[in-house]
Amino acid sequence: MQVRQALGYVMGMALAASANAHVSLKSPCVRYTPFCDSCPEIPSGQALDQNINAPIGTHDSISQPLCKFTTPYSRPAVEWTAGTTVDVEFRDHAAVHGGGHCQFALSYDGGKTFVVIHDELRYCFVGGPSSSNTAAQLSYSIPLPADLPSGDKVVFAWAWNNAIGNREFYMNCADVAIKGSGSSFSGPEMLVANYGPDSPFIPEFNGDYETAIDLYNARKTITVSGSGGGIGPVAPGNNTTSPGVYSAVDDSIVPGSPTDVGVNPSGGYSAPGMGSVPGSPEAGSPDAATGADTPLVPDTFDDTGSFGYASGPDGQTVPTSTAPAYNGVTPPSPFYTTPVDSPAAGGYAATSVPAAPPVYHARMAAIPAPAPPPAHTTSKCA
Structure with a gap:
């Protein structure tokens, strides 16, 4: 009993440490942040992101879509004016x-295309x-x-993309409104690296801070417009929404319908040559019947403050928690955990990590625009 209690204590400390690793966007209010009580109400069916500081992928696997969540807030969290300077803050x-x-980038088409500013x-x-x-x-003037x-x-x-540690990719997104007079804007397309095996690889810097600068210098120029159109690679089936309208993935796909392009019946998504991501459990499956997470095999840990990984029953690699050594104590193995994001919370089940970058927007449905909120220029976050 004492051994079991001691093990539970060490595991608890590891989880506490994992909740305090890395950084996350603080202001403007990031989607589903648990730290910002002035943010818009989160969409129905979604949950606060208790792992807001976790990476969304590594060079070996993908754990979440770009932006972490594809369903936006019902209204902008902040309003900015073109030609001004805005302060962006991070939580330590x-x-x-x-x-x-x-x-730092903007998307005018719901997250398909990001232009760096x-x-x-x-x-x-x-x-x-x-x-x-x-x-x-922890703050920058943009x-x-x-x-x-x-x-x-x-x-x-x-x-x-971090300099030291596991090869990870971090991303947070905020829903904003912009007042501007331009009809379009051209700039570098955001580089997405260390996000699945088909993405560009950025190695550890090992003291060389010129590492991967050539990749950033080689970013192609794209053009975005206020109507929501983006000039850049768009996967088949992604043009099902009105430009400039917030949209969300709809898992209720009708097989054979015009919107069923690159869609798994379970609500996942796919693209030719890019692998696929399964959606929620099939009806009648054990997971669908019980709502339980798929059991995972033991994690492996290091002492770098980086992700541990576990494998699902079919061999998929799933990031599970951030587990650095805590006060010199390295968490033991085996150590079991469950994914933070369940399908109901807007994330993916344990077996839903693809082998290649995802293509989203399985079926995009326009969300009716609410009445505009009072104009405000700051997001006050705790």
């Missing part, structure tokens, strides 16, 4: 992995060469280009 969860490359390459969060996990900077188009359903994204 204790590990910045020696800095790395950060991109600001880079913090090499030293994001640390300000210079560093081997530290402690942040030296100049908004003067020729940005207007849009009240714009997605603001922060993306980060």
Whole structure:
């Protein structure tokens, strides 16, 4: 009994440590943040993101879609004006992995296409060469280009590839409104790296902060417009929404319908040559009947403050928790856990990690626009 209690204590400390690792976007209000009581109400059927600081993928696997969640808030969290400078703040969860490359980008088409408006390459969060996990900077002033188009359903994204530790990709998104006079804006397309085996690979920097700068310099130029159109790669079946309208994935697909392009009957998505992501459990399956998570095999841990991984019964690799050593104690193996995001919470089940970058928008349904909120320029988060 004492051994079991001691094991539970160590495991509890590991989970507590995991909840305080990495960084996350604080302001503007990121989708489903548990730390911002002034944010819009989360959409029906969704849950607060208690793992908001976790990566959405590694070079080996993908755990969540771009932005983490594809269903937006019902209204913008903040309103910005083109040509001004906005302050972006981050929440310190204790590990910045020696800095790395950060991109700040906008999407006018619901998250299909992201155009970069600001880079913090090499030293994001640390300000210079560093081997530290402690942040030296947690806020940035982002100049908004003067020729940005207007849009009240714009997605603001922060993306980060860390310098030290596991090869991970982090991304948070906020729903914003922009007042502008431009008809379109051209800039670099956001680089998505270390996000599944088919994405570009950025290795550990090992002190060389020029690592992967060539990839960022090679980003192609794309053009976005206030009507929501983006010039860039769009997978078949993604053009089923009105431009500039918030949209959400609808799992109730009618097989054979015009919207059933690249869609699994279970609500997943796929694309030729890019693998697939299963959706919610099939009716009649054990998981569907019980609602239980698929059991996982033991995690493996390291002491770098990075993700542990577990495998589902079919061999898929699933990120499960962030588990650094806590006060010098490395969590033991075996250690069991369950995925934070269940299908009901807007995430994916344990066996839903694809072997390639996902293609979203299985079936996109326009969400009726609510009455515009009072104009405000800041998001007050705890």
